[in-house]
Amino acid sequence: MWISKVTIAQPINGVLRRFPAGTIYIVSALYACWEFWRALNQLGPYLVEPINVLERAYGEIALILMVAGLTVTPLRKWTGLNLLKFRRAIGVSAFFFVLAHFLVFAILDVQSLGRVWEEIVKRPYVTVGMASFVMLIPLAMTSNNLSLRKMGAASWRKLHKLTYPAAVLGALHYLWLAKGFQIEPLIYLIVVLALVGARYVSLERKQQPISG
Amino acid sequence: GAIGLAGGAAAQGNLEPNTLEEITSYNNYYEFGTGKNDPAQNAHRLVTSPWSIKVDGMVDNPGDYALDDLLAGLSVEDRLYRFRCVEAWSMVVPWNGIELADILDRVGVQSRAKYVAFETVVQPENMIGVQRRVLDFPYVEGLRLDEAMHPLTIMATGIYDEPLYNQSGAPIRLVVPWKYGFKSIKSIVRITLTDREPPTSWNKANAREYGFYSNVNPNVDHPRWSQATERRIGGGLFAPRQDTLMFNGYPEVAPLYAGQDLSVDI
Structure with a gap:
């Protein structure tokens, strides 16, 4: 039996409509606190070495949220599922997890401002991660309606294309710190490249003049 | 040997051992996965x-020596050692082990030999990391003969007077x-005596990052991170870093x- 994408997507969209976008912030903040609390009390995976595990937990959830943010548009296009109203909250939450990841790295792990700078300059995988973080700062700062109005939709949209290189660099950062051949960071990078790449492909198609 | 005890005793001075739980639940044993907790989860196989x-x-x-035959009659010693991972x-x-020199003396090292090569078991059906080809298995390592014969070098068979847990090797x-x-x-x-520097697994995987010697050296950074300091496991979320010592102290x-x-010669 053939079911149109609208029949599946519509009831889900109906349910989603009842949740305000702010739900994402609440869940994100609760999750961040939960992980910190477990690290503090050295529970579960935090039993022996909580610093590195917390650093990785925040980094990975940031990457997951960036991927989630990038899937909103293709999901709507291909399945009719509409998560558009959550996208800003997903993106801003991703930024806060990157910030938390950086703070754990700087304060709990490296423990010295001078050495944080040294790491950023000397270690390419840190440089790349830092570049991703820096790109996300203006995006987080302009993720509000006032900025959108002030900047105008066109230039706001242009600025927010920084999401793409930020996500790619974030995934590269993860792959670069792995030792040996590891499948998980590779999957993240492939997914991010596919999601970003798909945009350029569809963009090119749109821009191509129609020829015989 | 006498020198080993002297060196060991001097180094043991103010060392507080980690708990057995810490030692056996935070491991790198890539045959059983790359996560620090993976070996503890998977190595029972x-x-x-x-x-x-x-x-x-x-x-x-x-x-081919049965393990008990190879070690029979050799003295098992307690050695409280610092253990410094390349990941800082x-x-x-608190190891229990036998000086490698005693084992090598038993098998009779010929004068042409310059290096000792070692090989880890491969049981693909029991080893998730081998199935995923994280490294080129079997894992291989090597020492120069004088390093192997040094009294500090041991073959460990236990920790805290318990047989080694699988995740500890x-x-x-x-x-x-x-x-x-x-x-x-x-x-x-497998232990092979050879006159040529044997290949080692991490050197094969990334020669720029992992040399044959890989002595603990705070003055030579790993290309991706500093080796000047380290974090002692077990200090909790606010554990301070401490300076890494040349030759790990x-x-x-x-x-x-x-x-x-x-x-x-890294």
Whole structure:
């Protein structure tokens, strides 16, 4: 039996409509606190070495949220599922997890401002991660309606294309710190490249003049 | 040996060992996965009995030795050693083990031999990391003969007077306390005496990052991170970093490298 994408997507969209976008912030903040609390009390995976595990937990959830943010548009296009109203909250939450990841790295792990700078300059995988973080700062700062109005939709949209290189660099950062051949960071990078790449492909198609 | 005890005793002075739980639940044993907790989760599948070690190459008495036969009559000593991972974390481990020199004397090292090569068991059906080809398995490591014969170098069979847990490299593993942890190869099934520097797994995977010697050296950074400091496992979320010591605090091995530039021979 053939079911149109609208029949599946519509009831889900109906349910989603009842949740305000702010739900994402609440869940994100609760999750961040939960992980910190477990690290503090050295529970579960935090039993022996909580610093590195917390650093990785925040980094990975940031990457997951960036991927989630990038899937909103293709999901709507291909399945009719509409998560558009959550996208800003997903993106801003991703930024806060990157910030938390950086703070754990700087304060709990490296423990010295001078050495944080040294790491950023000397270690390419840190440089790349830092570049991703820096790109996300203006995006987080302009993720509000006032900025959108002030900047105008066109230039706001242009600025927010920084999401793409930020996500790619974030995934590269993860792959670069792995030792040996590891499948998980590779999957993240492939997914991010596919999601970003798909945009350029569809963009090119749109821009191509129609020829015989 | 006497020197080993002296060196060991001096280094043991103010060391507080990590708990058995810490030592056995934060491991790198890539045959069982790359997560620090993976070996503790997965290594129960390792089959360690019966166990034999193939001894070959430039030795007077080559052969397949049952583990008990190879070690029979040799003295098991307690050695409280610092353990410094190349990833810049560290532990203190109360090993029980036999000096490698005693084992090598038993099999009769020929005068042409210059190096000792080691190999870890491969049980693909029991090892998720082998199935995923994280590294080019079997895991192989090696020492120069003078390093191997040094009294600090032991073959550990236990921790806290308990047989080694599988994730710690049961039933027998190398421990070279002045080198990064990955040199201390686990679950050994083969020892080969050779006159050529043997290949080593991490060097094969990334020669720029992992040299043959891999002595703990705070002055030579890993290309991706600093080796100047380390974090002692077990200090919780606010554990301070501490300075890494040259040769991991075992300066008595320095004469082994007289005349070598350790920023080149990494």
